Amino acid sequence: MTERVSLGPFEFACGESIPDLELAYETYGEYDGGNAVLVCHALTGSAHVANVARTGAEESGVRGGGGRTARDTDGQARAWWNDVVGPAKAIDTTEYFVVCANVPGSCYGSSGPPATNPETGEPYGTDFPAVTVADWTRAQARLLDHLGVDRLHAVVGGSVGGMNALDWAKRYPDRVDRVGAIATAARLDPQCLAIDAVARRAITSDPKWEGGDYYPGDGPTEGLGLARQLGHVMYLSKNSMDAKFGRRAAGRAVPDTFPADPGAGFFTYRDVESYLDYQAERFVDRFDANSYLYLTRAMDDYDLAEGYTSDADALAAFDGQALCVSYTGDWHFTVEQAETVAEAFRATGTPTAHHIIESDHGHDAFLVEPGKLGPALRGFLASGVRAGPITDTASSTDRPSQFAPVHTSLFS
Template structure:
């Protein structure tokens, strides 16, 4: 087992992009392995967690939070794994606004001794990046070997290339995009409305009282549907009714007794029940707003202009069944990299698992990631395919490996 450090660092006064400040920003983190400066760089790899993830990216015997937040990428990060903690010094920090130890709505406001609630300043992806930079300074880490992250964490990765283009040699945005499209913005808005419409939300001042669990549960169910593909839902649930022992999480509507309680409903209720036990409703509001607001090109003429100062390499990974962050969005981002003269590979993975593929299919994510971290774009698995995805040998992005479809 490699060495593991788990704790919270106080980073002093922090001014958010909204202009508001707090006197002492605390960031919870975990670090795995041993830090080794290497010339002008280091062996340090920053992993950026997804929307409701935590700093506990790999278990390695470290007590952590429950549910998916605990060891959420344990099949990717660890000794001998794609992000090898015997080779790299791996850091994952809980972002400001979350509820796993970093400053956020459920944390104590030192001026009042009560939870911040909605008095906590609005946060952005840019705030996440600057907080991570401050934490790494505290840990003695300068230039990073790589920054890796999926989903909202992939946006965080892109922001590193814009804010600190000289501080990272390689970036890996996984299942991410330069911005959310209108459909995903709409679904996030419905999820937030579910929380704020819950009578127990009380304008965000519910701490010490009943938590708005019904609203948070519905928000999670809306989000979870976005993470699955139509194919995977059809194969897993179809139209089948749930078993006799299935339990409804919510009061049934008047007509429910006549109609079947389906497996897909039971699954969503189960996921919601797990989620409300581990996550804070206000944090969900804050973090979805941060993700929705992110736009790589903000302040620039376009995506390529935003990436123009970055001189490292990029590996983009997308999944064919992901309609939350699509292959087309990743390819658009890859084209922006090419226009900005950023060396890039776009590795498309054939998968029916939807957006969750980057979490549940480590055997497909691991090889290209491992090779890219070790050898950059020269890594064999970054480009290794049995045949071109479209039959065109001039394809500019890493095509789909036919074995990913069982071939």
């Protein structure tokens, strides 16, 4: 069950404030004073990380949720990391007290563009302040204060959630013991920045965007659908797209998701087009266009070294342990980018492991191949960077000892 808490006035990094920051969050397991794990969601994720019965906060010694209960999933029915978080899974809710909060700027229950501005009674729209990853981290710290959690056993996140996890090591080094940065980087490269820029322009060029003041109503569904399609191309690898779609015909009629060109009736409507159209149709029903603009801006803006002389300098105060996980088929956040993060941790003397997982699934691998991630993550949470089980390390002989391909499956 998703709960909401009011955390009072909040000033964002941009200098603007709102009178009351609300966060939607979920907790799983029981808190024992030293077993809290914060899970940071990816770009369009929510607080609904797992389909696990939530324990009573008061019974576990943690403060309750402020007396307000949201819809079960705030519109996102599927628990986005259900194969990783839960009893006997990599983040075991019988051992850990797991917290996941929807970030400010999103549309799944936390304060953001579609939320009501208490001063006007209308949706914020683009009057909502610009948000940064640092704002997410500070908001999560406020939530943990509310819950009575002083220190985290670990913070774990994938994709931009991994940036969020890295920001915890930078911003609150004394509040977290272990950082798991999965399929992420210290900053986006120019190619991904370019794709995100085109995606935003697809939204803002849609006449139905109306400068961000499209509430109530459907808003710029065509623009948002195109933006999501660009995202899906970025999340998949060349090999996975070839294996999944090839050049096959879709076997169904061209939908009316987007206006069709005159040649659409003559040329083949391909399986890959059908997939992208289906994803667009689903996405516009569950996500807000303004939130997509805000969250991609936050991801694009993030730079671990901002305010410091280097990535290592930004992490110098962190005195815990770090796990970096990367995927060979991921060109959104590459193996090389993950190794840059691992090197920054090592430069500070932080015990660090970088696990490279062989996968053709692209960036989506951290969501769709939990069996390959599970052993490294579970071992790291339990025993630190020396943990296993890791097998088939022959291909790591020409790499630093911290590298190890992961093939074993926790869930098979």
